[in-house]
Amino acid sequence: MNEESVDRAVGFGERPLGLLLHRARLVPPQLIGPLIAEEMAGIGGRDVSILLQDYAQELLVPFPGRKLHVSRPQPMVDSPAGRAFLRGETVEVPQADGGVRTYVPLLDGNDTVGVMALTLDHVGDDDRRLLCRLGGLVAGLLVTRNAYTDEFFLARRREPMSVSAEIQWSLLPPLTMTVPQVAVAGILEPAYRVAGDSFDYALNDDILHMAVIDAMGHGLDAAAMATIAIGAYRHARRVSVSLxxxxxxxxxxxxxxxxxxxxxxxxxxxxxxxxxxxxLVNAGHPAPLLIRDGKVVRQLESATTLPVGFGGEEPRIGEHTLRQGDRVLCYTDGIIEEHVAGGELFGEERLIRCVDRLGELPSEGMRADLRRLSHTLKSERGGHTSDDATLFMIEWRGGAADHLAVAD
Structure with missing residues (x-):
């Protein structure tokens, strides 16, 4: 490698990336924050914060740690950190002292893990490329350490969590996934007391496999059933059987x-x-809603099969063809069976009206749109969620992605 190519590599940030990756191999979880802060200082960053989403998806909370700047939690709505998190895009805010407060989404693949905030004297294109790469590396560090520490869980938890909710959160895949051809997002309520609701998905070759479940009952009994159901679903998926x-x-x-x-x-x-x-196989669930151009156009009907556990006959498969841009919204009965003022059920018509009304607003991406729908529905129900209430959305985009595997 000649001197010119070495200078170019350093200019694009390989040196700080390599140092962070090398040093992180042996660092225990409690030192990840100080390590990140130190490496950001090496590129001129100061007041470094790591912000993680709380379980209710309302706040971005600072991860505590030596050398990290720990400020107040940031609201998910109407804050630079929230915009960076929900849109997956870096947000820059000029400061009175001439610096730039920069909010970098921490993207692990296509799931946003959190936001890294730091202040730089100035931000150019090379800085933006470097911060994007550093954000991906920091996200990977947080995800791998999260597998064997409670530090990140404790930072994200804003109120006591039930044992059943602990079980359910440990079952879940990433709440969002985005690839060029499809995106998915899911949300569970009440975040700290959920018991029997869950969802799962996997993208294997060209087939996206999805399941949304609702185990009867409450508490640990429901969580235990949900665990067995999801485990059996994953086993079946991985031995490549039919729907x-x-x-x-x-x-x-x-x-x-x-x-x-x-x-x-x-x-x-x-x-x-x-x-x-x-x-589609529908085993006792409300039918999914097909959303096109922001409006619910119909339910995706299929012959109803007995709920799982009742020994039903082999289910009939509902078949539908989506258009590019279509969204499919799945939901559990806790969304529509909540009693509102006057004792009447919330109902499917209210759900559809909320979806249609929000569909008139500019889309901010799957994660942000589903979060906005979930919080709107909760507000419409008077803030009540007495039963588990789950939303899971798919957006089909079509096209091809093979070109992404070809080097430029």
């Missing part, structure tokens, strides 16, 4: 473990991300 057979695997697991008086409602789906063809 109908996934239902059978789950049905058998729940009936054997809990007997005939227990059940789990579920929606199981396959989406071909190349063609938009969607297959």
């Amino acid at each position: 109908a057979e996934k239902y059978t695997y789950m049905d058998d697991a729940i009936s054997r473990q809990f007997g005939p008086d227990h059940f789990v409602t579920a929606q199981l789906m396959h989406l071909n991300i190349a063609t938009g063809e969607l297959e």
Whole structure:
């Protein structure tokens, strides 16, 4: 490598990236914050903060640590940190002293882990490229350390969490996933007391596998059923059986473990991300809503199958074809069966009206749009969530992604 190419590599940030990656290998979780702060100081950054999303998706809370700047939690709405988190884009705010407060989304693949905030004297294009790469590396460090420490969990928790909720959060995949052809996002309420609701997904080749479940009951019994149901679903998915057979695997697991008086409602789906063809099994769930151009156009109907655990016959598969840009909204009955003022049920019509009304606003991306819908629905219900209430949304974008694997 000649001197010119070395200078170019250093100019694009390989040196600080390499140092951070090298030093992080042996650093214990409690020293990740100081290490990040020190490496950011090496590129001229000061007042470094690591902000993590709280479980209710209302605040970005500072991760405490030596050398880190720990300020007040930042609201998810109407704050620079919130915009960076929800949109996955760096936000720059000029300061009175001439510096620039920069909020960098911490993207692990396509899931936003948090936000890194730091102040620089000035920000140019090379700085932006470097910060983007550093943000990805910091996100990876947080995700890997999170697997064997409670530090990040404790920072994100804003109120006591039930044992059942602990179990459910440990089951979940990332709350969002975005690739060029498809995006998904999910949200659980009440975040600190959820028990029987859960969702799961995996993108295997061109097929997006999805499941949304609601185990009967409350507390640990519901959490235990949800755990078995999700475990059976993942096992079936990984032995490459059909959509109908996934239902059978789950049905058998729940009936054997809990007997005939227990059940789990579920929606199981396959989406071909190349063609938009969607297959659906509805086992006792409300039918998903098809959203096109911001408006609900219809329910995605399919022959209803008995809930998981009741030993139903082989389910009939509902087949639908999506258009590019279509969204599919799945929800559990806690969304529509909450009683509102006067004792009447919230109902599906109110849900559809909320979706349509919010669809008139500019989209801020899947994560932000679903979060806005969830919080709007909660407000419309008078702030009440007496039962688990889950939303899960898919957006099919189509197209191809093979070009991303080809070097420029």
